[in-house]
Amino acid sequence: MVQEKAKAPQPPAPKTPAQVRRSSAARAVTLIGDRWTLLVLYAAFMGVKRFDGFAAMTGVARSLLTDRLKRLETGGVLERWLYQERPPRHEYRLTAMGRDLYASALMLLGWEMRWRFDPDCPSHRIVHQTCGKPLKPILVCKACGEAVKARDVTLTSGPGAGLEPAPRARHSRRASRDDAGGSPLHPMLERGVEVLGDRWTAHVLAGAFYGLRRFKDFQAELQVASNILTDRLDRLVERGMLERVVYQERPARSEYRLTREGRDFFPVIAALMAWGDRWLARSEGYPEILTHKCGARLEPEARCGACGGAADVGNTRLDAPPLGELSPPATDPRSARG
Ligand SMILES: [Zn+2]
Numbered sequence: 001m002v003q004e005k006a007k008a009p010q011p012p013a014p015k016t017p018a019q020v021r022r023s024s025a026a027r028a029v030t031l032i033g034d035r036w037t038l039l040v041l042y043a044a045f046m047g048v049k050r051f052d053g054f055a056a057m058t059g060v061a062r063s064l065l066t067d068r069l070k071r072l073e074t075g076g077v078l079e080r081w082l083y084q085e086r087p088p089r090h091e092y093r094l095t096a097m098g099r100d101l102y103a104s105a106l107m108l109l110g111w112e113m114r115w116r117f118d119p120d121c122p123s124h125r126i127v128h129q130t131c132g133k134p135l136k137p138i139l140v141c142k143a144c145g146e147a148v149k150a151r152d153v154t155l156t157s158g159p160g161a162g163l164e165p166a167p168r169a170r171h172s173r174r175a176s177r178d179d180a181g182g183s184p185l186h187p188m189l190e191r192g193v194e195v196l197g198d199r200w201t202a203h204v205l206a207g208a209f210y211g212l213r214r215f216k217d218f219q220a221e222l223q224v225a226s227n228i229l230t231d232r233l234d235r236l237v238e239r240g241m242l243e244r245v246v247y248q249e250r251p252a253r254s255e256y257r258l259t260r261e262g263r264d265f266f267p268v269i270a271a272l273m274a275w276g277d278r279w280l281a282r283s284e285g286y287p288e289i290l291t292h293k294c295g296a297r298l299e300p301e302a303r304c305g306a307c308g309g310a311a312d313v314g315n316t317r318l319d320a321p322p323l324g325e326l327s328p329p330a331t332d333p334r335s336a337r338g
C-alpha cells in the first residue's frame with residue numbers, strides 16, 4: 001500500500017464543476033483509459049500505421065476508430081504523416097510521447113502474464129532481443145535497481161498538487177467482451193483492457209492505491225456517480241483485484257482492500273504516473289512525488305526480468321506475430337516530438 005505522508009492542500013470544492021485531486025496517473029488514464037484507445041495503441045506498437053491496418057487488427061468500427069485516432073493525435077500520442085500526395089493519404093505514427101508509453105504497456109502485459117499467463121497468447125510471447133530470452137517485464141527503480149512494489153513507495157504532494165476539474169464521464173457504460181465484436185486482437189489483451197480500458201475501473205483501482213477503502217471515500221475523491229462506483233467496485237471484486245471486508249457488524253459495513261493480484265497492478269500505475277509526469281505535467285510541476293525506499297524520487301524503468309537490461313520499443317519483438325504483416329514498431333527519429 002502506498003503510504004500518504006502529506007495530503008495536498010484541499011480547498012473546499014465548489015459544487016460545480018466537480019473537482020478532483022491532480023494526479024499524473026489520472027491524467028494518463030483520462031487520455032488513454034478507454035478500450036478502443038488501448039487497442040489502437042497496441043496495434044501502433046505492433047507497427048500498424050494505416051487506417052485500414054488499425055481497422056483490420058483491432059476490429060474497431062470505422063467511426064470509432066476515426067474518433068480514437070483523432071483523440072490520440074490531439075493528445076500528442078500519434079501524429080499524422082502524408083505518405084502519398086495524389087490522392088493524399090495519411091498514416092499514423094507514434095510520437096516520442098507515444099513510444100514512451102511502451103513501458104506502461106509492458107507493465108500491463110507483465111501483470112497479465114504473472115496472473116493469467118496464456119502460452120497461446122501472442123502478446124505473452126515477447127522476446128527481449130538483447131538477451132534472446134522470453135521477456136518477463138519488470139519495473140525497477142532507476143536509482144537502486146530494485147523491483148518497484150507498492151509497499152516500498154511513499155506518496156507526497158509535489159509542486160503541482162491541488163485540484164482540477166473532474167474529467168467528464170464519457171464512457172460510463174460498462175465495457176464488456178461483447179463490445180469487442182470478434183476482433184482477432186482481443187484475446188491477447190483481454191485482462192489488461194478490462195481494467196485499464198475502462199476509465200472508471202482504472203480510477204477506482206488507482207484510488208485503492210491512494211489508500212481509499214470505503215465507498216464514500218472513493219465517491220468523494222473521484223466525484224463519481226454512485227451507480228458507476230458500485231458497478232466498478234463489484235467488477236474489481238469479481239476480478240479478484242479487490243476484496244470486500246466487513247469492518248463493522250451492526251449496521252453491516254464493509255470496505256474494499258487490494259488483493260495480492262490487485263497490489264501487483266502497481267507497476268502499471270507507477271509507469272503511467274511517470275509517463276504523465278513527463279508528458280502531461282503543466283507549468284506548476286508534478287502533482288505528486290513517489291519516493292522509493294532507497295530514498296530516491298522514483299524514476300521507474302522497464303527492464304527484462306531475465307537479464308536486467310532495459311526493455312524498450314526498439315529491443316523487444318513478438319515471438320510469433322499474430323498477423324502476417326506485423327513488423328517491429330518503428331523508431332523513426334523524424335516522428336519524434338517534444
Ligand atoms: Zn530505489
Ligand SMILES: [Zn+2]
Pocket residue numbers: 128130131132133304305306307308309
Ligand atoms: Zn533480457
